[in-house]
Amino acid sequence: MPTSKFPPILAAAICCLLASIPTAVFAQESAGQLRNIIDAEILVAQDSKVGNPAVASDDYTFARRISMDLAGRPLTVTALQAFIDDKSTDKREQLVQRLLASPQYARHMQYKFDVLLMQRLPKKYIAPGEFAEFLRQSFDDNKPYDQLVLEILTADGADKSKRAASRFLLDREIKREQTVRVIGQVFLGRDLQCAQCHDHPQIDDYFQQHYYGLAAFLKRSYLFTDPQSKAVSIGDKIEGDVTFTSVFTGEEGKTQPRMLALSELSDPPADKEPYET
DSSP, rough: OOEHHHOHHHHHHHHHHHHHHHGEEEEEEEEHHHHHHHHHHHHHHHHHTTSSOOOOHHHHHHHHHHHHHHHHSSOHHHHHHHHHHHOTTHHHHHHHHHHHTTTHHHHHHHHHHHHHHHTTTOSSSSSSSHHOOOOHHHHHHTTOOHHHHHHHHOOSSSGGGGGGGHHHTTTTTTTTHHHHHHHHHHHHHHHHHHHTSOOOOOTTOHHHHHHHHHHHHHEEEEEEOOOOOOOOOEEOOOOOOOOEEEEOOOEEEEOSOTTTOOOOOOOOOOOOSSOOO
């Protein structure tokens, strides 16, 4: 398989993504400090039209909600009664920690993220069960979220030990229409579907170049079939700038890979032979 001398282009995309997140997000805060920060932000954003924040939930309600959120099922009667009878001032924090350490947490998060990432797509090249197990093990290992995203978006399917993670891209066949939209929705919190054709007429920071900046990452990738094993993986190439035309104004544009409003990623200098075997 031809291998580019350049880093995988989607790995560069992740570097841009992480660079765009404020440093404060990664600050090491204690649980109490983080809770106070969240509460303070809610109070600052509170509007008189919305009304006052809800009162603190009682123990029964809290136990049901947190167990359903983290484990996907309610506590057993015995566990619930033990929680209610517990007089510790930090019993809620203790319950959260027990749920996070339980195998039910990893299984529940695996299901949630599988649906979120794969949207119940059928098998194309990677068995759904393999991807599900990759997710379950990641949560069981308490893998950091940025590492999980990095592994998913840089897995090309060539390395057998990492092949399961490549289902996100490989089973979409890195098709632009499917892949750009889901990357925007899941990892950037923005549905860029309309930006295929034009800038948004009402939202100031919703541009066509944002959509095609992401598409430029994918255009530099292609499906490669191993002639011996017939296994399909993702290869990278150097070329891949994209052009686009607004259906509203007819204005033409061109972009290299970019992450939304961040600067374009320029190509590193190439040797005479950009590929090696």
